[in-house]
Amino acid sequence: xxxxxxxxKWTVQGIAxxxxxxxxxxxxxxxxxPKTGARYAGNKFHKSRINIVERLINKLMIPGHKARKHxxxxxxxxxxxxxxxxxxxxxxxxIEQRVxxxxxxxxxxxxxxAAPREEIITIEYGGARYPKAVECAPQRRIxxxxxxxxxxxxxxxxxxxxxxxxxxxxxxxxxxxxxxVSVAIAKKNELERQADSSR
Numbered sequence: 001x002x003x004x005x006x007x008x009k010w011t012v013q014g015i016a017x018x019x020x021x022x023x024x025x026x027x028x029x030x031x032x033x034p035k036t037g038a039r040y041a042g043n044k045f046h047k048s049r050i051n052i053v054e055r056l057i058n059k060l061m062i063p064g065h066k067a068r069k070h071x072x073x074x075x076x077x078x079x080x081x082x083x084x085x086x087x088x089x090x091x092x093x094x095i096e097q098r099v100x101x102x103x104x105x106x107x108x109x110x111x112x113x114a115a116p117r118e119e120i121i122t123i124e125y126g127g128a129r130y131p132k133a134v135e136c137a138p139q140r141r142i143x144x145x146x147x148x149x150x151x152x153x154x155x156x157x158x159x160x161x162x163x164x165x166x167x168x169x170x171x172x173x174x175x176x177x178x179x180x181v182s183v184a185i186a187k188k189n190e191l192e193r194q195a196d197s198s199r
Contacts, residue, residue, distance in 0.1 A: 003030070004030035004031065004032060005030070005032075006030065006031065006034065006051070006053060006104055007034075007089050007092065008032065009092075010092065010096075010102055010103060010104050011030075011102065011104075012028045012029075012030050012104055013030075015028055015102070015104060015105045015108055017108060017112065018109075018112060019112045019115070021138050021141075022111075022112060022115065022138055022141065022142065024048065024138070025048040025138045025139050025141075025142055026048075026052050026108060026111065026112075026142065027048060027049050027050060027051050027052055028051065028052065028104075028108070029049070029051055030051075031051050031054070033085075034051045034053045034054035034057060034085070035054060035057070035081055035085065036050060036054065045139065047139070048139055048142075052107070052108060052111065052142075053088065053104065053107070055142070055146060056088055056107070056146055056149070056150075057081065057084045057085055057088050058084075059146045059147060059149070059150045060084040060087060060088065060150055061080075061081065061084050087164070087165050087168070088168075090165045091103075091165050091168045091169045091172070092104070092107070094165065094166065094169040095107070095169050095172060095173060098169070098173055099173060099176070106172065106173065106176045107172055107176075109176050110145075110149075110172045110173075110175035110176040110182075110184075111142060111145050111146065111175075113175050113176065113178050113185065114145040114148060114149070114175045114182065114184035114185055114188055115136075115141035115142055115144065115145045115188070116136050116141060116144055116145075116187075116188040116191045116192060117135065117136055117141070117192060118133050118134065118135055118136060118191070118192050118195035118196070119133075119134060119136050119144075119191050119195060120132065120133055120134070120191070120194050120195050120198055121134050130198075131194070131198040132198060133195035133196070133198050133199045134195075145175075145184055145188075148183055148184035148187050148188075149168065149171050149172060149175070149183075149184050150168075151183070152167075152171050152182070152183025152184060152187075153167040153168040153170075153171045153183075154167075155183070156170075156171075156183075171183060171184065
């Protein structure tokens with residue numbers, strides 16, 4: 001039986017998730033086309049069984065949402081899953097050229113590196129508000145990392161001539177290399193520092 005490859009180009013065989021907290025939540029189930037069409041959207045925790053690349057494609061379709069406000073729209077996407085699919089495929093081709101590795105493996109490692117372990121919540125006590133450090137749930141860790149990849153790339157590409165797909169490739173490669181040039185890594189470090197100081 002022929003091996004199923006992502007985008008019919010890249011294998012997912014042999015790619016392992018190193019972070020034990022994320023192993024059950026990063027799915028690398030091989031698919032020809034990473035698009036399920038939200039068939040199981042109502043099922044609790046089902047998105048953790050969707051291929052991680054498809055989750056990136058889904059995040060690309062809502063690039064402007066921030067704190068429930070649509071702060072920046074984008075002409076790149078316009079709600080079309082096909083456009084998002086093409087952008088991710090082109091991005092992976094760029095990553096492969098730069099790093100000379102399987103881009104799916106690079107992307108999975110970047111998600112692991114960018115996923116914050118702690119965050120802060122605000123608790124109200126006697127009319128005053130205090131920050132409190134809490135551990136981040138594994139599924140939320142992945143959601144936050146993917147959101148930072150997309151929003152950071154769109155913010156950098158806004159009003160520039162350089163194509164968005166290059167910024168997305170830069171972001172993923174920087175996160176893979178644990179570089180603070182990556183918006184996701186910078187935000188993760190800031191979040192964990194705030195959590196550490198408010199413990």
